[in-house]
Amino acid sequence: MSRARAPITTSDFYDWFATVPDDINAERLKLRQFMSEEWEPRANGYWERAEFPREYLVSRMKELDLLQGKYTPEHAAHATISDGLLSMEFARVDPSLATFFGVHAGLCMGSIALCGSEAQKAEWLPPMRRWDIVGAFGLTEPDVGSGVARGLTTTCRREGDSWVLNGQKKWIGNATWCDVVVIWARDEADQAVKGFLVRTSLPGYSAEMMQGKIAQRTVHNGLITMRDVRVAEADRLQNARSFADTQRVLVTARCGTAWQGVGCAMGAYEYALRYAGERMQFGKPIASYQLVQNMLVKMLGNVTAMIGLALRASELQDRLGPKDELSALAKQFCAAKCRETVALAREALGGNGILLEYHVARLFADAEAIYSYEGSNEINTMIVGRAVTGHSAFV
Structure with missing residues (x-):
């Protein structure tokens, strides 16, 4: 047959x-x-x-x-x-x-x-x-993640025509090898958050590669330490005057993280579908069994909904400008559904789902990072919750 x-x-x-x-x-x-x-x-x-x-x-x-x-x-x-x-x-x-x-x-x-x-x-x-210069973005700190708006501990102080920066940043992608890092620091004089273009060749700057990650292992995240790093006034971001300006950057970029969730789920579904058509059990491809088809359809439904939500959020951002609650819902939904989809893909592959050679295991692990960064699931939920109820649940 x-x-x-x-x-x-x-x-x-x-x-x-x-x-x-x-x-x-x-x-x-x-x-x-x-x-x-x-x-x-x-x-x-x-x-x-x-x-x-x-x-x-x-x-x-x-x-x-x-x-x-x-x-x-x-x-x-x-x-x-x-x-x-x-x-x-x-x-x-x-x-x-x-x-x-x-x-x-x-x-x-x-x-x-x-x-x-x-x-x-x-x-x-x-x-x-042109990629002649490669950059990074330093906001998160060792003891301050979601609470960074109020709890930023990296400091800056003005000394003549330069600024002196002290503090640490953690989880910073590209930090161990890039040419410049945007560092966000609190001014000792007025307590306002300011942004700086910190050239990684400056004395007092160091970045140590983080070890032991189980997600997105290829990209290098660094622990940045700054000890009396002197940055020229010309390299202070001239229109960054408060954390509200930092937030503008985060809100603008958050839709991109939602799309990362879409892509990760999409890849997991495609690998699982291909595998199900090739893997033979009991004389038939496992794609012919109801339980496997049920998992595949759930994955496809998730991906289809995720694309639609991320695409609409992106269209609105391009037309109306960044809106915190719109990008937050896109990120929250897509990251959560990505997590669910990669788990279904791993299950569909059975024991082979934990082997790198089938790719799903890597996406299964990497989805955990997408779920956590650019605003955790809980933070993004509260942003949307505040928008729809008029009540803030933030501490």
Whole structure:
């Protein structure tokens, strides 16, 4: 008896991407080709070794030229959608690369674009678009995560034409090897939060690679220590005057993290569907069994809903500007459904679901990072809860 021919694997069941401008889809598909053909065969090895191939990846990012025109008026019309779909395509194969890209292009470049002077934008953004300079974003601290708005402990003080920074930052992607880090610190004089472009070559700056991660092992997170680091006044972000400005950067970037959840879930579903069509048990592919089909349909339903929510949130952000509650709901929902989807994919693969060679195990672990960063599930829930009830549940 001949086996039924398997349909083409697709996770865009409702053809969401047909609603996206052709040029944005072309960029997305260019990245998909690189991730599927060139990076996927390498992904498990680098993840297992916790190794980040800096020179190779930066070189390939230059060749792909994905940041051309970013933070220009022409880019602004569909910026959130464009950036989000790139995040999705990275995370579909490897969420570590989505973090590497997002920290540089979203959080670091975004801080300069939103809070920098015109002179700072002209100095920093062009070489960062070309990947001649790679950036990071330093907000979270060893003892301060979700409470950073009020509890920031890194300090800065003005001394003549420079600022002296002291403190530590933790979980900072790209920090161990990048060229510049946006550091957020509290001014000892007026207690206001200010932003600084800290060149990692400055005396007193050090970054130690964090060890023992079980998620996104390829991207290198660092523990930054600053001891009397002197930063020129010219490298203070001139339009960052309070934590509200920091929050503008976070809200703008949060949709991108929702798209990471979409991509991670999408990849897990596609790997599970492919496996189910190939894995034979009791003389038939396991895709022919009701229980497996039930898991696959749940995964597909999650991915379909996630794409729709993330796409609509991105469209609204591009049209209306960043709104905290809209990006928070997208991130909260997509990260939670990603977690559920990768667990179903791991279950569908049975024992093979814990082996790296089938890719699902890596996405299963990486989803835990997506669930936790850019606002935890609880923080984003309370942001949306405050918007819909009019009552704040924050401490």
